Amino acid sequence: MAGGSGCGAARLRALEVELLRAQLADAQAELEERGAASAPAVSPELLTQYLQRAGFPTPERTGAGLLVVPVEGKNVRFRVSLQHFPRDHVVYIAVIDYFDVDAAGSPGALVLLLTQLATINYELVLGKFQLNPRTGAVTLSVELKVDDGLGLRTFESALRHLIDTADARYPELRRAAAAPI
Numbered sequence: 613m614a615g616g617s618g619c620g621a622a623r624l625r626a627l628e629v630e631l632l633r634a635q636l637a638d639a640q641a642e643l644e645e646r647g648a649a650s651a652p653a654v655s656p657e658l659l660t661q662y663l664q665r666a667g668f669p670t671p672e673r674t675g676a677g678l679l680v681v682p683v684e685g686k687n688v689r690f691r692v693s694l695q696h697f698p699r700d701h702v703v704y705i706a707v708i709d710y711f712d713v714d715a716a717g718s719p720g721a722l723v724l725l726l727t728q729l730a731t732i733n734y735e736l737v738l739g740k741f742q743l744n745p746r747t748g749a750v751t752l753s754v755e756l757k758v759d760d761g762l763g764l765r766t767f768e769s770a771l772r773h774l775i776d777t778a779d780a781r782y783p784e785l786r787r788a789a790a791a792p793i
């Protein structure tokens with residue numbers, strides 16, 4: 613990070629948190645107004661419909677109800693996977709094919725990269741970066757609890773936030789992995 617940008621970055625994070633809290637409050641108020649019974653029951657078909665209404669192509673279906681769509685951000689291309697776990701009342705959304713710790717050019721850069729991931733996770737309100745220790749793959753994911761259904765606005769808000777976060781944070785991760793340490 614460039615010197616002197618800490619205050620600006622902290623203020624930006626505070627504004628992001630404030631905006632997300634307002635969006636969450638709006639979504640909760642909308643659900644209360646409509647009543648839980650009017651939120652559609654979740655299924656792979658509903659998730660496909662929501663993806664299409666949000667402007668994504670028809671998702672690829674790969675086993676066990678897993679849906680995958682390609683995403684092209686400003687900084688990086690990746691895929692988003694969605695899976696509904698009915699027993700647990702959860703929709704799992706993950707940014708995949710995104711980043712790999714093997715991109716770190718040295719042991720010092722790897723430490724910096726892992727530290728950067730932990731720092732970003734601390735800052736994030738919605739979603740968390742995860743590292744697969746077997747493959748080195750880095751994903752960004754969120755679990756949506758869907759006990760009483762899932763509305764389009766809530767789905768699209770969470771999905772867009774996850775995609776925007778992955779795209780915006782990618783340059784930071786690349787810089788950390790390429791650091792000459």
